[in-house]
Amino acid sequence: MNQISPLHAETLTALAAAVAAGLIVGVERGWALRDRPTGGRVSGVRTFGLIGLTGGIAGLAPDIFAAIIATGVVALVTLGYFRTANRDHVSATSAVAAVLTFAIGFTAVRVAPIVALSAAAASFALLSARRYLHTLLNGLTEQEIEGVARFLVVALVVLPLLPDTQMGPFDAWNPRRIWMVVVLVAALSFAGYVAARRWGQERGILVVAITGAIVSSTAVTAEYARRMRDEPQARSALAAGISIASIVMFVRVQLLTAILVPSALPTLALTMAPATIVAGGFALVAWMRQRHAEAAPVKLGNPFDFAPALILAGSVVVLSVAARWALARFGDEGIAVVLGLTGLMDVDAAVLTLAGLPGHMLSPSSAGVVLAVPVLANTAIKAALSAGIAFGRGGVGAAMPLVAALGASALAMLLWTWAG
Secondary structure (H helix, E strand, C coil): CCCCHHHHHHHHHHHHHHHHHHHHHHHHHHHHCCCCCCCCCCCHHHHHHHHHHHCCCCCCCCCCHHHHHHHHHHHHHHHHHHHHHHCCCCCCCCHHHHHHHHHHHHHHHCCCCHHHHHHHHHHHHHHHHHHHHHHHHHHHHHHHHHHHHHHHHHHHHHHHHCCCCCCCCHHHHHHCCCCCCHHHHHHHHHHHHHHHHHHHHHHHHHHHHHHHHHHHHHHHHHHHHHHHHHHHHHHHHHHHHHHHHHHHHHHHHHHHHHCCCCHHHHHHHHHHHHHHHHHHHHHHHHHHHCCCCCCCCCCCCCCCHHHHHHHHHHHHHHHHHHHHHHHHHHHHHHHHHHHHHHHHHCCHHHHHHHCCCCCCCCCCHHHHHHHHHHHHHHHHHHHHHHHHHHHCCCCHHHHHHHHHHHHHHHHHHHHHHHHC
């Protein structure tokens, strides 16, 4: 009994992947154009499957014949599009998808079936997201488009060009690592910014506190403290929002730590757990007192503004040198002081500074405790803001959860230090 040779089996697998890729794209196109009359579509599910197969066959042929086949497919698709477009003014999306499907089928044979199937899945996702993408574009402002453009330059142009080597005093600077953390923080901030714009006004103070704190928990605290002076009926809810903003800050710092300094995360998480629990308890009590307060959005700028990114990068450059000098001169206590002062202004910068230190300079447990210092310093600043801005109008009460959270985690940090 004849068996299929490995070479033939590989070829058949590639052709099957080419057909499957065509059917994947064809299903999406067929569904999207399901309401069009017969003959009103450039191509349907079967046609896309055949185009994928044609691409696979072209991949088996010599290059000259593959080019001829590709030219014929492009010509047929283009002719079909123009004939339909003249009558119905349909989009060119299906025609472009057909050409892409041919290329995917070709890739299944010339590169690898898994690459072709991955490309087909990505095409399906992109094509099916048409309505969402159009809605997203309609909701963007000119400032946000400019911000996205800057972010793409920062992430896809500047980052790959930077050297991945240690340099500068104490070998404190790694240009690519410094810029990478700027990209991460900017992306995280933009996620919170979009969420605040999309759901803030509709979902109330709670959602604004959560989404706004992803961008800046300090900004949320200052804005809510200001509102406590003018909106006495919403003071309980606003106090809850201040506590929630701090909880989000605790979580955000731990997320950055998990990405940049994973060895420090266990100790940091244990140190932050009491603060999170205490702040959460106060927030729940305050929220239950008043659940229907009128919401207003926190005024946040575009987090893709390039100036803050440069300031953050500059602060990390300076603090990296200061941290290494303090560590060499005074040990763990010295770097804790440096990062604590940093946390008064920007907790993220403190995380990034610690991430730039070589792993052997601090033990994982020491790194977690040291990283807790700027978090607690920032919590103290927010408590002072709450009490000061809304003094005599609920500000002290809003600051109490932060003070309690600060005390709980400070105690946990001391116990951990003594136990170590």
